[in-house]
Amino acid sequence: MKSVVIPRYGGPEVLEVRNVPDPQPRPGEVMVRVEAGGVNFADLLTAKGEYPGTPPPPLVAGREFCGHREDNGQRVMGYTQSQAFAERVAVRPEFIWPTPEKWTVEECVAFPVTFFTAYLAYWKAGLIDSHVGQPPSAVPRVLIHAVAGGVGTAAAQIGHLLGIETFGTSSSDEKLERVKPLGLTHGINYTRDDYVDKVRELTGDEGVDAVFEMLGGEHVKKSVQCLAWLGRVITYGAASGERAAFDPRMLYERQTSVHGLWLSKLSLHPEIMQPAWQRLSQWIADDRLHPQVGHVLPMEKSGDAYRLLSDRRNYGKVVLRIA
Numbered sequence: 565m566k567s568v569v570i571p572r573y574g575g576p577e578v579l580e581v582r583n584v585p586d587p588q589p590r591p592g593e594v595m596v597r598v599e600a601g602g603v604n605f606a607d608l609l610t611a612k613g614e615y616p617g618t619p620p621p622p623l624v625a626g627r628e629f630c631g632h633r634e635d636n637g638q639r640v641m642g643y644t645q646s647q648a649f650a651e652r653v654a655v656r657p658e659f660i661w662p663t664p665e666k667w668t669v670e671e672c673v674a675f676p677v678t679f680f681t682a683y684l685a686y687w688k689a690g691l692i693d694s695h696v697g698q699p700p701s702a703v704p705r706v707l708i709h710a711v712a713g714g715v716g717t718a719a720a721q722i723g724h725l726l727g728i729e730t731f732g733t734s735s736s737d738e739k740l741e742r743v744k745p746l747g748l749t750h751g752i753n754y755t756r757d758d759y760v761d762k763v764r765e766l767t768g769d770e771g772v773d774a775v776f777e778m779l780g781g782e783h784v785k786k787s788v789q790c791l792a793w794l795g796r797v798i799t800y801g802a803a804s805g806e807r808a809a810f811d812p813r814m815l816y817e818r819q820t821s822v823h824g825l826w827l828s829k830l831s832l833h834p835e836i837m838q839p840a841w842q843r844l845s846q847w848i849a850d851d852r853l854h855p856q857v858g859h860v861l862p863m864e865k866s867g868d869a870y871r872l873l874s875d876r877r878n879y880g881k882v883v884l885r886i887a
């Protein structure tokens with residue numbers, strides 16, 4: 565079968581389309597004939613050998629897919645640790661979900677990693693329905709980094725549905741304009757404004773209740789500086805490529821905290837994933853979630869697809885056509 569292979573560790577230039585043997589499903593796994601794959605920032609890290617837990621090269625790239633189950637023909641969208649950018653993938657049934665009829669294959673493939681991660685970030689922040697029945701002054705505030713990206717555009721939509729005041733950062737006014745109709749309350753272009761100053765200004769110096777932080781380096785410290793009393797930073801990535809550097813003593817003054825989120829581990833817990841899916845699928849049924857697909861490329865252009873993310877040129881999800 566045709567697949568996108570990481571033959572050795574490196575940047576987008578190492579990716580190759582190759583014929584490889586079909587996967588052999590393990591007991592309990594189902595085979596999916598893949599139509600499209602969703603590119604995640606984690607795929608860039610995997611190619612560079614910087615994503616924990618993935619096997620060494622050569623390996624088939626990709627973790628998010630949409631296609632048809634071979635046993636019953638059902639169209640599904642799903643998530644796996646690797647091997648998704650191939651004509652066939654063997655997956656555990658708990659990591660696939662039925663696709664909404666109305667959605668295109670591209671929209672479906674833009675759902676699993678992004679929307680579960682974004683929903684679980686609100687859950688870890690304690691903000692799922694936290695202010696229902698409370699006075700308007702209790703509306704929570706959340707700062708979402710890279711709000712125009714895959715996870716970011718999902719977080720903007722979920723925040724809107726939860727009635728949260730959202731603040732989102734991006735390098736581009738144009739990208740921020742595209743996120744506004746999804747429900748983003750305030751856009752912050754970090755190439756022009758320091759986001760800590762801007763958050764303090766926009767909140768009358770109160771700060772936000774949570775920051776969704778995926779940049780690493782100095783941004784964990786800066787994100788803590790954005791927090792209100794009892795606020796939480798939810799950290800789930802390091803797109804800057806730098807380790808987080810901050811002194812935990814800075815948490816004492818406003819009783820703030822920093823929480824880690826890794827979908828790869830949370831997704832092993834049905835007691836967490838099922839309620840998340842229940843809520844997300846209800847919003848889907850009500851036509852209130854719209855996965856954002858910014859770019860669709862053939863699998864032969866996977867290097868260009870990866871570059872869109874590493875060069876910050878993507879809006880929403882970058883999709884690879886496999887079949």
Ligand SMILES: NC(=O)c1ccc[n+]([C@@H]2O[C@H](COP(=O)([O-])OP(=O)(O)OC[C@H]3O[C@@H](n4cnc5c(N)ncnc54)[C@H](OP(=O)(O)O)[C@@H]3O)[C@@H](O)[C@H]2O)c1
Nearest residue numbers: 604605710713714715734735778800801804825826827876
């Ligand atoms: N822990 C988990 O379970 C989990 C799950 C999913 C994703 N993630 C993490 O969440 C983050 C977003 O993932 P995604 O797949 O949705 O990617 P993405 O947000 O669609 O793409 C990355 C975006 O990050 C922004 N960015 C800021 N600084 C950057 C830098 N130094 N290099 C590259 N991009 C930079 C860029 O947007 P602007 O130009 O607008 O700033 C870029 O478009 C990644 O860090 C990823 O590893 C973690």
